[in-house]
Structures are given as structure tokens and as C-alpha cells.
Amino acid sequence: MAVAARMDTSATPAFGVRNLALLCGLDYSTVAKHLKRLREHPDPLIVRIVAGRGRAGDRYQLRVPDRYQAEAAWRRWRGGRIETVHPAFHGTPTVALVYETLSSEPTGAAELGRLAMLSSSATTDALRTLAAYKLAERGPAGWRRGDRSLDQVAIETGADTDHARRLALYREQRRIWWQLLDSWQTTDTVPPQDIDSAAASLVPWPRSPDRADLDLETANEVDQLPAGVPELDALVLLQATLGAVVIKPRHRPEPSVNDPPSGQRLPYPRRQANTDDPDDDADALPTRR
Numbered sequence: 001m002a003v004a005a006r007m008d009t010s011a012t013p014a015f016g017v018r019n020l021a022l023l024c025g026l027d028y029s030t031v032a033k034h035l036k037r038l039r040e041h042p043d044p045l046i047v048r049i050v051a052g053r054g055r056a057g058d059r060y061q062l063r064v065p066d067r068y069q070a071e072a073a074w075r076r077w078r079g080g081r082i083e084t085v086h087p088a089f090h091g092t093p094t095v096a097l098v099y100e101t102l103s104s105e106p107t108g109a110a111e112l113g114r115l116a117m118l119s120s121s122a123t124t125d126a127l128r129t130l131a132a133y134k135l136a137e138r139g140p141a142g143w144r145r146g147d148r149s150l151d152q153v154a155i156e157t158g159a160d161t162d163h164a165r166r167l168a169l170y171r172e173q174r175r176i177w178w179q180l181l182d183s184w185q186t187t188d189t190v191p192p193q194d195i196d197s198a199a200a201s202l203v204p205w206p207r208s209p210d211r212a213d214l215d216l217e218t219a220n221e222v223d224q225l226p227a228g229v230p231e232l233d234a235l236v237l238l239q240a241t242l243g244a245v246v247i248k249p250r251h252r253p254e255p256s257v258n259d260p261p262s263g264q265r266l267p268y269p270r271r272q273a274n275t276d277d278p279d280d281d282a283d284a285l286p287t288r289r
Helices: 002-008 017-024 028-039 066-074 093-101 109-116 120-132 150-157 159-185 216-224 230-241
Strands: 046-050 059-062 136-139 142-145
Touching (some): 017 159, 109 142, 150 159
Antiparallel strands (some): 046 059, 136 142
16 A cells, blocks of 8 residues: 555555555455455554545555554654565565565664564565575675566566466456446447347247246146136246245134124123112123222
8 A cells, every 4th residue: 555655646545456466466355355454443554535436446545553653753764665566476475575675785684574574483484585586695794685686586486477467367357347337337228129130039038837847836736727827827937937935815714693794893791780789780881990
């Protein structure tokens, strides 16, 4: 992201994941995964201010985390530019970081690990790899850059061929994506054609499903249906192709002679009056005690 900001001459670069992958020497899926982790951090290094849309990628803003702001205020920054990762270092980010910290002046391994923010074991392994390809030389006072160029190493390891193949793949994927976007924005319509023309062969005409294509329960229901009824043929087609299920109504019990007519409420049950009690009124409503 720092390289993208330098190339964009802005603290809010908007680069796609494939462009960033070519800059940092990683696969675009890895870049997308790490971008998600970085922006979801509680104290992030980057903040997505505009989500990508169409041909434009996500726009991020670089920021100094709160925990490093005090240190960044007084720390002296090392001079120089942040370069893109050479194709010779594709897939080996630790080796690229150590090579970036090397210079023409001898530097100790511990200091190189501190500058690259790597462990001592990772720094040692990276220096061994660089020394094997004569990209780093060890002297009495420490390590310095070798005289061999990265282009020669890329040719020797076949990294240049892999980079060219990767670049062609990303360009083709971008072309397909842009072509799809253009097809969504077009306003041209296809003129209607007759059903007997070539357009009719593009969509298969629906047919009745065979018994072998149906399950046992559906096949038995098909045998019980009368043939030649359009509604039933459509029902069978929906069951076979879309998995439709016939919802059968529940059985309702037959009304009895004691049931009230539809739309009428049952009368309130009447209580027989006590003839021995003169104050008992059977028509009075019962009270809650």
C-alpha cells in the first residue's frame, strides 16, 4: 500500500488486488485476504474510505496506528524510496524484505533483522538464500548487497516467465470484467425474431418428464392423474424440474346435528333454577366469587 501511495502520489490510493499483487510479489487472493485483515484490525494501518465499484478498486487511506504515533513523531525515517518487489522474489516476502534492507555498506545480521522486523531465524534463512544466488555478500563487518542483478536471477530461476504468464492472466481477467461491465451498461436491444428462426434453438422446448426421471412417490401420483389435462401436465413438470410439493388440504370432520349453523355463536349455557330458593333466578348471569 505504501508503494501504491507513492505511485498514486496520494495518501488515499485506489488499486485493485491484482495490481497490488504484482507490486508486492504475492497472489491476488492472498492480497485480498490480508487487506481484509488489515482494515478489520481495531487499530488499523489502512482504512477503506470508498468501496470499489465498476472499474475502480477500493480506495484506502494510510494512517499511523495510535500505538505508534508517539514513536513516529520523533523517529528518524530512513531515506530512499520503497520499491516494488522484483519478480525474482515472488512468493518469498521475507527474502525480499531482507534484500530491501541491504545496502552497499556492511550491516550486521541482527541490525538487518531489526530493520526488516523479522526474527533472527527468518533473517538468517533469507541471508542464506540471497548468498546462494550471489545477491548478498558477507564480510568482516557484516552483510552487503551483491553485484549480481535481480534480472539475471529471475532468468535463472524462471521467475521472469512466471511473471509474464501471471501478467497475461491478470490482463485477460481484467478484459473479461470490463467487457461484462460494458454489457451491463449497453442500451441496445436484440430485435425480436420468429419462433422458427435460429433463436428458437437456443432455448429447449419444455417436454413432459419421463417416468425414469421421477421419484417413486411422484411417479405413482403421475399414474393416478388423468392424461391430457394442461393443469396436471404443468403440475408434473413443476414437481420434476423444480421439486414442487403438492400441499393437500387437511380432512375436516363432517358437521354434526348439534353444531350451530355457520356464522352463529353457541348460546350461553343456561342453568336450571332452584325451585326451593325464591331468590334464585336462572336467567341471571353467574358472578365470579
